[in-house]
Amino acid sequence: xxxxxxxxxxRDLRKDFGVFQAVRGVSFDVARGEIVGFxxxxxAGKTTTIKMITGLxxxxxxxxxxxxxxxxTQLVQVKRKLGYMSQKFSLYPLLTARENIEFFGGISxxxxxxxxxxxxxxxxxxxAAVLRQKVQDIPPGLRQKVAMFVCLMPDPGIVLLxxxxxxxxxxxxxxxxxxxxxxxKLGKTLLxxxxxxxxxxxCDRILIIHNGELVAAGAPDELLRQRRKASxxxxxxxxxxxxxxx
Amino acid sequence: xVRLEHISKQFGAIRAVDDVTLDIPGGAxxxxxxxxxxxxxxxxxxxxxxxxxxxxxxxxxxxxxNGDYSRVTAxxxxxxxxxxxxxxxxxxxxxxxxxxxxxxxxxxxRELKERLLQRTGMAPFRRRRAGALSGGMKQKLALSSIxxxxxxxxxxxxPTTGVDxxxxxxxxxxxxxxxxxxxxxxxxxxxxxxxxxGDHIVFIRNGRVMRQDSLxxxxxxxxxxxxxxxxxxxxxxxxRQVAADPDLAGRAHPRGRYIRCLQTGAGDPxxxxxxxxxxxxxxxxxxxxxxYERQA
Numbered sequence: 001x002x003x004x005x006x007x008x009x010x011r012d013l014r015k016d017f018g019v020f021q022a023v024r025g026v027s028f029d030v031a032r033g034e035i036v037g038f039x040x041x042x043x044a045g046k047t048t049t050i051k052m053i054t055g056l057x058x059x060x061x062x063x064x065x066x067x068x069x070x071x072x073t074q075l076v077q078v079k080r081k082l083g084y085m086s087q088k089f090s091l092y093p094l095l096t097a098r099e100n101i102e103f104f105g106g107i108s109x110x111x112x113x114x115x116x117x118x119x120x121x122x123x124x125x126x127x128a129a130v131l132r133q134k135v136q137d138i139p140p141g142l143r144q145k146v147a148m149f150v151c152l153m154p155d156p157g158i159v160l161l162x163x164x165x166x167x168x169x170x171x172x173x174x175x176x177x178x179x180x181x182x183x184x185k186l187g188k189t190l191l192x193x194x195x196x197x198x199x200x201x202x203c204d205r206i207l208i209i210h211n212g213e214l215v216a217a218g219a220p221d222e223l224l225r226q227r228r229k230a231s232x233x234x235x236x237x238x239x240x241x242x243x244x245x246x
Numbered sequence: 247x248v249r250l251e252h253i254s255k256q257f258g259a260i261r262a263v264d265d266v267t268l269d270i271p272g273g274a275x276x277x278x279x280x281x282x283x284x285x286x287x288x289x290x291x292x293x294x295x296x297x298x299x300x301x302x303x304x305x306x307x308x309x310x311x312n313g314d315y316s317r318v319t320a321x322x323x324x325x326x327x328x329x330x331x332x333x334x335x336x337x338x339x340x341x342x343x344x345x346x347x348x349x350x351x352x353x354x355x356r357e358l359k360e361r362l363l364q365r366t367g368m369a370p371f372r373r374r375r376a377g378a379l380s381g382g383m384k385q386k387l388a389l390s391s392i393x394x395x396x397x398x399x400x401x402x403x404x405p406t407t408g409v410d411x412x413x414x415x416x417x418x419x420x421x422x423x424x425x426x427x428x429x430x431x432x433x434x435x436x437x438x439x440x441x442x443x444g445d446h447i448v449f450i451r452n453g454r455v456m457r458q459d460s461l462x463x464x465x466x467x468x469x470x471x472x473x474x475x476x477x478x479x480x481x482x483x484x485x486r487q488v489a490a491d492p493d494l495a496g497r498a499h500p501r502g503r504y505i506r507c508l509q510t511g512a513g514d515p516x517x518x519x520x521x522x523x524x525x526x527x528x529x530x531x532x533x534x535x536x537x538y539e540r541q542a
Contacts, residue, residue: 169281
């Protein structure tokens with residue numbers, strides 16, 4: 001094949017919860033090495049879509065391919081390619097950061113030696129005193145750093161981050177995005193959902209989802225030009241209003 | 247309208263608020279911006295008398311309140327950070343309850359309640375239990391409840407934190423309407439893009455005021471210039487060159503296809519870096535906040 005498969009290819013993806021249609025026919029690609037931002041109000045379908053990509057949530061209809069692999073028939077291989085940091089639960093709050101690294105390293109199949117190497121690397125990134133604290137007592141910015149580290153331990157090529165910057169202060173948020181660029185530099189592909197509209201500018205492309213449907217997709221500056229808007233906030237409002245509030 | 251002078255508050259060994267002097271101009275939106283634990287909530291609590299200040303003075307309309315917090319509470323509506331409603335009561339019942347507590351006369355209550363339900367878009371949900379509302383709607387109801395007493399000073403402690411972007415935009419539109427009515431608003435937020443909409447912006451860090459001014463004033467006194475560079479080659483290669491430049495190291499970050507870069511000395515960073523285009527831009531509030539925080 002002359003063109004490699006996109007890192008993620010989502011086609012006509014749907015998810016029904018009873019009569020409620022949470023995701024209604026969403027299609028998009030995430031190219032290799034790209035940072036894609038996923039924006040939308042609460043309940044728009046961001047987390048549901050991400051969970052379907054990871055295989056954590058059963059797809060009602062449509063397909064998800066990860067590096068060309070179908071996530072329904074080749075889920076084990078798909079999971080090896082993905083790193084996922086969930087919105088709410090990504091670390092055990094009552095365990096220390098060290099214990100989390102040990103635990104998640106273990107279930108990811110990392111050898112004791114690899115786990116020790118990760119522990120040592122973590123100590124370079126986060127003060128030792130923090131690593132001894134229970135995760136619930138670590139400030140949000142550092143907690144996210146630990147969660148991200150844990151998510152990256154198996155060295156996934158594709159990283160899905162669900163609202164990683166919620167509740168994180170401005171300085172930590174900028175450091176976080178610098179880290180994201182560090183991953184891009186390594187050639188990783190990133191899909192990042194966020195509630196912070198100003199973070200759209202960090203992304204190569206953004207997807208805006210509302211009521212389970214994509215209402216805009218493209219490079220942020222191109223979207224601003226096309227829709228003749230001065231800010232992502234205006235663009236966001238415009239895309240959602242055009243689609244209808246309900 | 248309000249001036250806080252040299253206010254301090256200590257909790258054990260922690261100086262939560264440390265010699266804060268700030269103005270809340272009348273008929274304007276004042277925004278306290280800062281990270282968690284910066285002292286924003288403590289400051290609000292001291293303003294309304296819910297926490298006792300250790301030192302300093304509170305001036306309302308030019309005169310010291312001298313411990314008479316009823317002067318403040320008579321004119322203000324205060325929305326605390328945590329959900330302040332009764333979850334088991336409906337939207338309308340909550341509003342009626344707060345109106346009764348605030349002794350709003352019945353005809354006025356009816357008229358105002360209707361107006362607020364319409365303005366906030368809550369009318370279709372008037373019978374819904376407050377506990378069953380979305381985060382954004384809960385905040386709109388909490389705001390409506392404090393507006394029933396027609397306060398001229400509105401104090402909002404992180405009203406949009408954790409609320410989704412669409413609800414945040416809607417909430418702020420209501421705040422701007424209140425300003426048009428001539429009311430004074432002071433609110434705190436961790437979102438610096440939201441803080442840019444304020445008339446008077448106060449950066450708070452570790453209990454101290456780092457800077458306060460209008461957005462234009464903050465920009466005018468900002469000691470650095472911001473450039474946006476579109477690299478000609480690989481962005482990471484260019485970032486490596488930026489990181490090696492002692493004038494720019496630590497002050498540049500990639501953003502989409504561009505590199506944003508702060509320059510404190512003379513000259514343009516682009517002269518030393520291969521680029522396609524380089525534009526000088528206005529720094530955002532976030533750029534300024536992070537700059538001052540790193541200086542502190």
